[in-house]
Amino acid sequence: MEQRELLALLERVRSGSASPEEAAALIGSPAYEDLGYARVDHHRAQRQGAAEVIFGQGKTAEQIAGIVRSMMDRGTKNILITRLSPEKEALLRGRFPCRYSEAAQLAVANPAKRPLTGSVAVVSAGTSDLAVCEEAALTAEALGSKVERVYDAGVAGLHRLLASLEVLERARCIVAVAGMEGALPSVVGGLVSCPVIAVPTSVGYGASLGGLAALLSMLNSCASGVSVVNIDNGFGAGFLAHRINQMEGIQ
Amino acid sequence: MEQRELLALLERVRSGSASPEEAAALIGSPAYEDLGYARVDHHRAQRQGAAEVIFGQGKTAEQIAGIVRSMMDRGTKNILITRLSPEKEALLRGRFPCRYSEAAQLAVANPAKRPLTGSVAVVSAGTSDLAVCEEAALTAEALGSKVERVYDAGVAGLHRLLASLEVLERARCIVAVAGMEGALPSVVGGLVSCPVIAVPTSVGYGASLGGLAALLSMLNSCASGVSVVNIDNGFGAGFLAHRINQMEGIQ
């Protein structure tokens, strides 16, 4: 509650149009529903510009359904469920409207058409990074961003990347996904002037160390304008890319 | 060179208004000046929206002066020199117009007034992270962003952070700097709806591992909308924050 709202509320208490009990409840009320196993945060859409996202891994189908229902009861649309295995998705099917991508292990519950605007590019180094790429792309799309995909454009065959330069140049934000040596974001970052979000993936031989090699490589990128999210965190990259893409101009 | 520029140039070759030699030079010409010890990239301002930045560490004062001169000869202003020790700065003093911050070990050569627009917030957890914070803040300012500073607002005394909530809420992009456990970006990320750039610092006791603990913590942030740059990389965070801050709205 911001200072000006607080002052207004207190004025209403003084004027008698609100009781101290009502005011106390408003000031201190939990902005979430407690389901026992989870506290569903209903203020988040206002606070953060996007409804709460359900991290599917480690939750039972029953728990996920409960959270979705709690959100749908309040009219929430386009609820993202990440890391949702096909097995759990099968258990949930039919219980609420839902769009599911097995490649990205991502569902959008209570989906609603919305216009896709702006331009996010998702670039990948190889075919094996597809799952992470799609998690990023579908997340951004579910939130309302237009997405262009440039896959299998790793730095060992530069001409494949350069051939898509036009796509990169018109993007407002780029998600660059790479495993192995993770060099793609540095090269992309040197070619464009928009923010680049680097996503290391756990794809690779031996000393890729489950993605740590790519992660370190990206953190040490010699190109400016590059930041990094966690290994295989396609959702985080897509979410942030959308946030940047939808920015309004300075008034 | 974009496709449409290439076609235009080739038309001029056919029509005779440009010779093949001229066209070949334009298509293939190196867009940099070779100083022997460095290749100064004169196209970058156009390509990336900001002139090349000089990484001062590991270069001699003579080399730095050479690069600055090469850039000033082409009229470049507000040239950033990062990681510039006071000793080197003393050697360079008087050789070109320059503003220097010892706290941030950062210089702006050939400085020029420019209006500061938008809003970047730089938040720090403790007093000891000041150097990294200032590197971020001065970088963003040198590039043209308005910056607000909220220092010493770590999560062990939440009220200190919440007291500056208004600053955080009006920012278009936040740089959150923290050493030790690196929890600040997660808490900030949960309070706002703009992109948050997390900067781990190498400040801390024993198992902070030179900043690795904070780095890992930030990469694993449970808040959405947070991305990470390298340890102590205030410059990188400030550069990216400026890039996000200055974004235009979708047409």
Added chain:
Amino acid sequence: MEQRELLALLERVRSGSASPEEAAALIGSPAYEDLGYARVDHHRAQRQGAAEVIFGQGKTAEQIAGIVRSMMDRGTKNILITRLSPEKEALLRGRFPCRYSEAAQLAVANPAKRPLTGSVAVVSAGTSDLAVCEEAALTAEALGSKVERVYDAGVAGLHRLLASLEVLERARCIVAVAGMEGALPSVVGGLVSCPVIAVPTSVGYGASLGGLAALLSMLNSCASGVSVVNIDNGFGAGFLAHRINQMEGIQ
């Protein structure tokens, strides 16, 4: 054997009320029963205020039953068996009285009602940390502590945590459980004045490194009054929390 007991015993030897053989046996006797595969420590309850705990993992059902029987023969009650898989529990069922929690993989053999006193709070960051939380909570309860649970109250939605501030403030000891970036204990530690035991969990994406990221984060906590136990070690946290909770006042 303390000095004064030893002197008393030796007096009895001199006076003839104890033979040298008896005295030697008492001084040197092994305070455990040797089952071949294990040495059951029967002095521990006296020495440490709690009976030996059986670490179930890596022991056969037969071995566990043998140790339980050996302890029950001496009248031990509320024997904790940790990391007991449902499969082993099924094999043990009916062989001795037992209460089992599948969520926590924890059993209490030969359970006996006892009054729960004081106040331990177990706070968790997310739903996925439930197993570790319950291991801590049930351990403390089995030893005689009253426990209050505050689950899914991570730092990315501070209001969910602040809504339970009252519970935190009345606790005599808090167990704070978190995976991912492990920021919860720092924030909790800044809000209360009782000891906080931090438990990192192995829940998380990529660079959580099986809980190492959270562990390092907690060790580097900027809040005072926080100490840390091993990754996923709910038992250790619950045991220590009980020990602190049950402390008597200084005489």
Added chain:
Amino acid sequence: MEQRELLALLERVRSGSASPEEAAALIGSPAYEDLGYARVDHHRAQRQGAAEVIFGQGKTAEQIAGIVRSMMDRGTKNILITRLSPEKEALLRGRFPCRYSEAAQLAVANPAKRPLTGSVAVVSAGTSDLAVCEEAALTAEALGSKVERVYDAGVAGLHRLLASLEVLERARCIVAVAGMEGALPSVVGGLVSCPVIAVPTSVGYGASLGGLAALLSMLNSCASGVSVVNIDNGFGAGFLAHRINQMEGIQ
């Protein structure tokens, strides 16, 4: 501010005995003094039972003096300054009353006699861990705990440790400090029934990895009732030991 205080305040607003502005200030007021370089947290003594501690490393003597003065102005006594090098201490000498230990690099500003109560034992494995031990012991003493020291009692000569068993057994909380293989807390933890706080130190040969070996060892302690603080963090251990030592009995 607790719920019942809030209600009382709001009643006063309704009754007119407090203006909305006053109430808003109380509800939202920053409980700290902003010195520019630091936000001194004046509520902490109430909130946490101990005044803010000043982490001396990375702050200038001038900054430290400013913070001390701000606290002394409000009547704070026994202000701890940790990691205070002899050089900085010399710069501060005479500017405020102060007791300084060079061994522990720890100062107590505005010191005041207070009765030392209860019993904290600080046990060390070797002579080289002295600095960390003293930081722990002096911290606990400055906060009001009685401390007994048992130094150079490592596990390679068990009889040296067993000779001090009586001290260990009468302690209400034990701080066990060890470098190298860090085995001391496990052995101590097996001998007593009070909480044991383990402090790894960075003392050791090659693969001690700056204390990481001892840290890992302690986290994996097979003894119950042991928790761990950061490498060389004597202050943290002393602070927590005091907190546990001073606990009141359950009413």
Added chain:
Amino acid sequence: MEQRELLALLERVRSGSASPEEAAALIGSPAYEDLGYARVDHHRAQRQGAAEVIFGQGKTAEQIAGIVRSMMDRGTKNILITRLSPEKEALLRGRFPCRYSEAAQLAVANPAKRPLTGSVAVVSAGTSDLAVCEEAALTAEALGSKVERVYDAGVAGLHRLLASLEVLERARCIVAVAGMEGALPSVVGGLVSCPVIAVPTSVGYGASLGGLAALLSMLNSCASGVSVVNIDNGFGAGFLAHRINQMEGIQ
């Protein structure tokens, strides 16, 4: 496109023998076929002296078949498919001519006889490194190198290695494969005067850390003339060994 080719092309534009559109297409045309899931690089054979290699892991049988067909359509022979599991190989059988080694999990699609020339030696420390050795050996053979195998010749029984000294001495390039302590390449490197490519394998007990111990050992080799590829990367070693083996003399 090299400078002289570009000039020639531009001359043809001027003379009218090529249209600007044709020239633009040639200058900017993607040198690959886009299959959606992959961009098959058809220029690589010219650019790098060997056709693209298909990394089988993480691709479906259908995708692999598609890429093979795309390459065979252009007449490519001896197409390597690495990390091809027996299950996938079964699904592909009969769809194109293919030679498969289950030991090396390596296939050669559209195989064609070619003379094997020069001499590559593949030396291994133990029997368990066989899979990696065969991946290296078969790769080099598929590309046209003659290969000699010296297996189970680890340094703990030097006479077994020395007995094959003649083979080592006539090799033009040696691939030395070892797990555990990875000492073989150092010893081999001290015996010969040709380049030695070291391949660490993930074979070993506990602290072999999945091959990291061998990798570090090899990087620190005290013998000159040794370089290293990634853990278990038999393909990479075989490819590079062939490249070195086939070198022509200086003109």
Added chain:
Amino acid sequence: MEQRELLALLERVRSGSASPEEAAALIGSPAYEDLGYARVDHHRAQRQGAAEVIFGQGKTAEQIAGIVRSMMDRGTKNILITRLSPEKEALLRGRFPCRYSEAAQLAVANPAKRPLTGSVAVVSAGTSDLAVCEEAALTAEALGSKVERVYDAGVAGLHRLLASLEVLERARCIVAVAGMEGALPSVVGGLVSCPVIAVPTSVGYGASLGGLAALLSMLNSCASGVSVVNIDNGFGAGFLAHRINQMEGIQ
């Protein structure tokens, strides 16, 4: 071949009692049998005082049988096969005389009674380390050492260890096996005057890092006379313990 043997051989060449071809063969002959997949080292018994040991993991039952046969053909007895899974053992049963321990996954092929001499003690911290302990004990026994076992005698219950002090004191070499914090070897090393071989095991919670914590702890042991073998390497410890145990006195 030692210098004096070489001289003798060359004398025989000069005198004609040996042809140059025979001499060359003797000087350079491989002291092993090449089975294709393995080079069985028949000189090792002479060179090293024990026949070659077969590392079972990663070899097929067929390969193991081949090596055993090759050794038995030369009369080798008590051939150790380590890391032999029950599945492989079943495939080998009946093909040659063999004694098998499933607990240790160790077989002794062509077993022969031999007197057990000297005294090796194998001490373990917990019940879960049993497999590694037995691998060590059975190895030493197969080679001819008398072994005494002291299991479940970890440092958290010192009296259990001290009760077996007599066994430790009469041992000529001690193998100390421990997971978790790995403190046992330090304590044992402080109690005895014979060599102690420490074996870290991969048993433990979270930050035991698969045995790395125990390994580091043991390497940093503050007790003299302790050396370390690889994680879970019971065989290596048993082999070395036997070697030390069987040492003759200085003449």
Added chain:
Amino acid sequence: MEQRELLALLERVRSGSASPEEAAALIGSPAYEDLGYARVDHHRAQRQGAAEVIFGQGKTAEQIAGIVRSMMDRGTKNILITRLSPEKEALLRGRFPCRYSEAAQLAVANPAKRPLTGSVAVVSAGTSDLAVCEEAALTAEALGSKVERVYDAGVAGLHRLLASLEVLERARCIVAVAGMEGALPSVVGGLVSCPVIAVPTSVGYGASLGGLAALLSMLNSCASGVSVVNIDNGFGAGFLAHRINQMEGIQ
């Protein structure tokens, strides 16, 4: 000694043209001179195609001079001394003919003109990698290779690298030196068909981990034909590059 030489020698023994003593000396003689502090390997030039190299670090000037003299006595020319600090070089000056590069900390003792043949390219990502580059380049030149340098051509400004494509394409072997994210070798490896030797450097910010980030990146290179040497090991790369460069064609 090869088999055919041995046979020849033995024939001479039989025929009496060599005594057994002489033969034994030749067969078993140590091929080095023992200086007490070092064993100078005089066979290496024959065995490995290059004289022994002196690793200057950790040796006194006196020891270095002794080794050089021992080699010069046998007529060795172009003796490389690596990691030779300017201080030690000053102590050695005038004692033997020598060429020294301070940038590379490399000396060539008893230098002799020799024709430089073939073509090695040394490519660097930034200005700060100069020392390592020069160590590589001067090593290759001292051994007889012609070297071309392409410095400051990192992947964040691809056009700077592509402008030197012609140099890369005519090289017989390329040394690619990079710190930070280490992406250069992957990009170079995708452009050429000769062997690429990657050298990670310890240049970089925070999480470059002293070059480990670049090292891991290079090991995981997605380009074929790339192998890696140790961090900052310019000498190793230059030595190997020369070895590859000087290869003769297959007869």
Added chain:
Amino acid sequence: MEQRELLALLERVRSGSASPEEAAALIGSPAYEDLGYARVDHHRAQRQGAAEVIFGQGKTAEQIAGIVRSMMDRGTKNILITRLSPEKEALLRGRFPCRYSEAAQLAVANPAKRPLTGSVAVVSAGTSDLAVCEEAALTAEALGSKVERVYDAGVAGLHRLLASLEVLERARCIVAVAGMEGALPSVVGGLVSCPVIAVPTSVGYGASLGGLAALLSMLNSCASGVSVVNIDNGFGAGFLAHRINQMEGIQ
């Protein structure tokens, strides 16, 4: 105190020849002298066959002198002081009889001639490992072992090692010291039948990681009979080698 001594003592109490107080003192008396800063362990020589060793690092000259005097007062000879810097040694000179090696930073206080028996070999890979080698060799000599040194015999020039085979073969225990890739112990272990103690050193380039690469290499040694001590721990190796060397034969 062993059981039979205890019984005898108790008999004396019963018979009156010892008072209970005397007996209690004997049973419980601390076997050390408490100097405040250190507890000098006077039982160790009896218990462990060697007097306590003083770890010089981290102790003041005054403290070291105090401990030495306390030991000399009881007649102890050949007191080892390890890690004694030349500066401290200068401060101690003349205060007690002492032999000092600057190379090994090792002193023997109150030295006494004793016959050197048996045979320990200390083998090193390079000249730079000399300090660690000498620490091992001098330690073993001070304790009474005869030592033979074989220095600069690394595996990259096998003939240098093989030339000293005779020394290795007559040793009763070998200390093998190596930095960089640490391959020496494996090769030595394959050549001999006595115990080999491997000592990794912190000598090396980049990814030697301060000796960790050599340490891991040695732990993974494929040769049996090899165990490892901590990085640079020459003392530990020399002490253990002496212990093994002096073993008596089985009665």
